[in-house]
Amino acid sequence: MDKIKKRARDHGLTFGTLPTGKENTITDVPGVSVGQITLFEGEDIRTGVTAVLPHEGNLFREKVLAGTSVINGFGKTTGLVQIDELGLLESPIMLTNTFSVPAVTEGTLQYLLQENEEIGTTTGTVNVVVGECNDSSLNDIRGLHVRPDHANSSIKRASSHVGEGVVGAGTGMSCLGFKGGVGTSSRIVGDGTLGVLVVSNFGARNDVDLPTGSIMMIVATDYALNERQLQRVAKRTTFGLALTGSTAHHGSGDIAIAFSTAKKIDHEGDELERFKFLRDDHSVMNDIFNATASATEEAIWNSLFAAETTVGRDGNEERAITREEALEIRQSLVGMKD
Template identity: 45%
Template sequence: MPTGPLDAITDVAGVEVGQTTLIRGDNVRTGVTAILPHAGNMYRERVPGGIFIGNGYGKLTGSTQVDEMGEIETPILLTSTTSVPRAADDLISYMLSLPGNEGVLSINAIVGETNDGWLSDIRGRHIAPEDVTNAIRDAKPGPVDEGTVGAGTGTVAFGWKGGIGTASRRLPATLGGYTVGVLVQSNFGGILTINGAPVGQELGQYYLRKEAGQVEGVKDKADGSCMMVIATDAPLDVRNLKRLAARAWVGMGRTGSSASNGSGDYAIAFSTASQVRIFTSDVSTTRRTEVLTNDAMSPLFEAVIEGTEEAIYNSMLKATTVTGNGHTVEALPIDRVVTILRQHQLTK
């Protein structure tokens, strides 16, 4: 399918992304990425959301309330594993401070993570309140920085440098003209596959290569995690948002993920369509709105599969080599990848 003009999650109108990148000394390589479904007061103007858990070996604060209520009432934050509680606390403080929220007594902060402990001092929990606040306040529409930024600063994917990646797909007018945007925080392993080509094997870096007669290294392990955030302007109810989130797993699988025991893989999908927005000022006990039917979902499924696959590739292709915490993780060697794809007749 064609991409949106930015090929980013921000191709979905209203969505904003902000990031704080922390690179300090020899061992701090971490950060925060904030995804805002819209620029208003998220608590007062909520969006419907659905979560799919591919493998629950991770920490996704706020997920149970989203599952129960189907509503997202804060920006979505991504960060480092041990910084999730601090980021959630900072997000709650930020939301409580907003004009109009003076009487709010409960905030369901949504914070996801991947483990950046190979390149960063994860035990130090270096995320500070201003890092969260800055990521949210700096959020904007338009192009999104990818690679070694924000929550992707210290991540590793398939033994190469991972990071933040994004992509989008736009349905043709005959199918509604809707846009699906995806943003990922890649930090997982397996056998890197691009457009069907066994890139990881041909580069000599892949899961289980010891068992295949090669020398095993830490970077060849398949553990890790992947956070996938999906935005769409299609008017979807919570049930179909969950179904949409589930298809992100198919896109992740196309990249060669081994879905390992130690890989915490989560997808969060939300709709920005005005007709499905939830206003706390609405005191009515009933709602009437139009949403897409089940039969209209298949093109959106294809869009999120393609978008997730590309976003993961982009997270690696835009990343740079990083040294930190006593280790070095190389960026994916793009020239060699292009050569492999040409050999498999998958690129010009």
């Protein structure tokens, strides 16, 4: 059986009824970009950094609304408490391995300080958002190989292209007992777009109902949603995650961050902000929830389909899933007949 080298839809899998965006990636949302640095060196360095940028402007000066959902909190993220308090995202969303959160935070801070000389002097501080998963099965995580300049570089190389599988923060990750990593998907919802990017690192072969590990799920949309509504959207990633067999195991960090590009909030704006948001009872809100769940599920499967067999620390190997294995697992989970 050959390892899968394509995306899920290339093998006939479908996810929900809504159409995908042009590239079926999170960057189908206008203005969103992704940058990645991959560290694949020697026999035991299998890690990296992934940066998700909400828009191409100055992220500190032009903030966007955001919300979070912590499905299970066995994680070491930074910046979530301020998003929950103020509903604003003012940095790239950075993803890496567990022990590299401090280095990536420092590198991202350096980038923001270079862009904004007033931070910490004539204005306040900045909230850096970093998420993580544990890649120690394949990566020498104790070596602290990710450095601040890797974070800085990942931001600067952000573009509309999104690599999947063994790339960026997904380089050393595993999913459902196979090689996992970065995956992405998008949906067209009425007049708007919604996209999801994941770093998948949960589950064990022959034990898909009791997974271990973690996942970071990032949702972007150009719909005009407020911070409370974005928190609701972030919660809906749970259903896409559940469709892949996760039950949010005790030791898993299952965390979602959702943001909207529809409104930029000026750092020194008027005293009174004026907004227009989608009504909660508008029918399209249910479509947005549906899109979030199905794009999350597809992004997870894309992370598996794109990944290649990887050997890392101490000779540990996570092999690529085969088409037959993927279909067998999915049929057992959702009763599909492919």
